[in-house]
Amino acid sequence: MSVNEQDFLAAYDPHAYPAVAVTVDIVALTIRDGALHLLLIRRGEQPHAGLWALPGGFVRPDEDLVAAARRELAEETGLDGEPLRRVHVEQLASYGAPDRDPRMRIVSIAHLAFAPDLPDATAGTDADEAVWVPVAELTNRQLAFDHGQIVADGLERARAKLEYTPLATRFLAPEFTIGELRAVYETVWGHQLHAGNFHRKVLSVPGFVESTGASTERGGTRGGPRARLYRAGDARLLHPALLRPAREETVR
Amino acid sequence: MSVNEQDFLAAYDPHAYPAVAVTVDIVALTIRDGALHLLLIRRGEQPHAGLWALPGGFVRPDEDLVAAARRELAEETGLDGEPLRRVHVEQLASYGAPDRDPRMRIVSIAHLAFAPDLPDATAGTDADEAVWVPVAELTNRQLAFDHGQIVADGLERARAKLEYTPLATRFLAPEFTIGELRAVYETVWGHQLHAGNFHRKVLSVPGFVESTGASTERGGTRGGPRARLYRAGDARLLHPALLRPAREETVR
DNA sequence: CTAATAGTGTCTCTGAGACACTATTGT
DNA sequence: ACAATAGTGTCTCAGAGACACTATTAG
Numbered sequence A, B: 001m002s003v004n005e006q007d008f009l010a011a012y013d014p015h016a017y018p019a020v021a022v023t024v025d026i027v028a029l030t031i032r033d034g035a036l037h038l039l040l041i042r043r044g045e046q047p048h049a050g051l052w053a054l055p056g057g058f059v060r061p062d063e064d065l066v067a068a069a070r071r072e073l074a075e076e077t078g079l080d081g082e083p084l085r086r087v088h089v090e091q092l093a094s095y096g097a098p099d100r101d102p103r104m105r106i107v108s109i110a111h112l113a114f115a116p117d118l119p120d121a122t123a124g125t126d127a128d129e130a131v132w133v134p135v136a137e138l139t140n141r142q143l144a145f146d147h148g149q150i151v152a153d154g155l156e157r158a159r160a161k162l163e164y165t166p167l168a169t170r171f172l173a174p175e176f177t178i179g180e181l182r183a184v185y186e187t188v189w190g191h192q193l194h195a196g197n198f199h200r201k202v203l204s205v206p207g208f209v210e211s212t213g214a215s216t217e218r219g220g221t222r223g224g225p226r227a228r229l230y231r232a233g234d235a236r237l238l239h240p241a242l243l244r245p246a247r248e249e250t251v252r
Numbered sequence C: 001c002t003a004a005t006a007g008t009g010t011c012t013c014t015g016a017g018a019c020a021c022t023a024t025t026g027t
Numbered sequence D: 001a002c003a004a005t006a007g008t009g010t011c012t013c014a015g016a017g018a019c020a021c022t023a024t025t026a027g
Helices: A003-012 A065-077 A081-085 A135-139 A147-164 A167-171 A178-189 A195-204 B003-012 B065-077 B081-085 B135-139 B147-164 B167-171 B178-189 B195-204
Strands: A021-032 A035-042 A056-058 A088-095 A106-114 A129-134 A209-215 A228-232 B021-032 B035-042 B056-058 B088-095 B106-114 B129-134 B209-215 B228-232
Touching: A021 A065, A021 A088, A021 A147, A021 A167, A021 A178, A035 A065, A035 A135, A035 A178, A056 A065, A065 A081, A065 A088, A065 A106, A088 A147, A088 B088, A106 A147, A106 A167, A106 B106, A129 A135, A135 A147, A147 A167, A147 A178, A167 A178, A178 A195, A178 A228, B021 B065, B021 B088, B021 B147, B021 B167, B021 B178, B035 B065, B035 B135, B035 B178, B056 B065, B065 B081, B065 B088, B065 B106, B088 B147, B106 B147, B106 B167, B129 B135, B135 B147, B147 B167, B147 B178, B167 B178, B178 B195, B178 B228
Parallel strands: A021 A106, B021 B106
Antiparallel strands: A021 A035, A021 A056, A035 A129, A088 A106, A209 A228, B021 B035, B021 B056, B035 B129, B088 B106, B209 B228
């Protein structure tokens, strides 16, 4: 069947085609208490009632895909205005296996979100239970539909993006210390990093961070000098990149 | 609106939701005569009649997304069997701006394909004109819908993927010389590479290529020794990566 | 022979990482 | 005083790139 022929038919009767629903799902990550957390929602209805699932929902008629993802995220977190604007949202991938939802054909455009530590905003506009769950606890839980795969893809993408983009700053407040930035990398990558080398490296990458001139009010909780404060720079890509350690055994 | 509520409604009447069509589009790249080419189709119908567009079409009811992309690619190129299997197809991104198609809401899952130099297989199952167009000539042509953006995204993804994956080999026959491999990189990146350094670098990356033991029958068309033949190795990722030169002015 | 290409040797410079060290703070 | 942390100095090693060079082939 040709594109033109299909387009022709479609123009005449959209419902002539098998119904396909388009949804967005969001893999929303944040860092709380030094651990990577994922926003999950407990399903109240069948199928998969009682299981945890990603927040998401149907794309509205005149809504862009990323806009739909941001709206769903706002509904589940209670975020709005500037705090919502500070959340980074990007497209992750699309999932459209014919049997991924037992009820009908649903193609989901998954999105990836990086948020700073948020108030416990668990209340959405609905009665669903929405919770930030430590990623480390996910290995035990079974997620609804193919959301386990989506989360795995999202985590891998997040880890990769920290290497060559400055998105780690999106997990932090507008002003942060190099130590806080390092904690983000250590949390997302699950590796300890060398403080001294990390410090020098971050400052050497053009446009990654820029100094505010100010320092923290106090030193660390257990002592130490007051750290200088930085904000995100204007770089979109880090060059050279911060490569993850222990890549010895890459996929063969 | 909650996920559960939506799911509930959807289960009862799929057509209760505004019709959204899901299509796949394919950015298919190959190298012919030392230049990067893109598979395009000339539209015969409105809208955008006469303009060039990406091959693609509607996803069928029980068809996976990548399967749909492969099917459309097969139809437009006439490929089948082993040659088709050798084409690399991966998901690129989804495009769903509400007004991207003037007729109705269409969400397209774009795919990226790397093919070896193919016979002029222009004949699809339909009367559309399908041609491999040099990418260099695209700057002049206007493409239908948002296909110009999709192509730009696909090209950038292709260039990036050559850095950290062995996918460059997918542009070549099963057995190839290091010089041919270098030509792929030079063509896709649009940069001359140093022959000697490239040679040593490729052989030093574990699992990138493996020797067949054989050599070419003849030297180059203008002289030179016969080159050794290699096939793709078992690596999925190149480590260390082959970084593009001239990344001085990255996006700020 | 001449020109072109395959493949290797070698040097330099950048950057990553290991390690050591000083300075500054909280307890 | 002591422990923890910020930030800097220095050394080593891997890898990218520039350049030179030899060997082999087509015309």
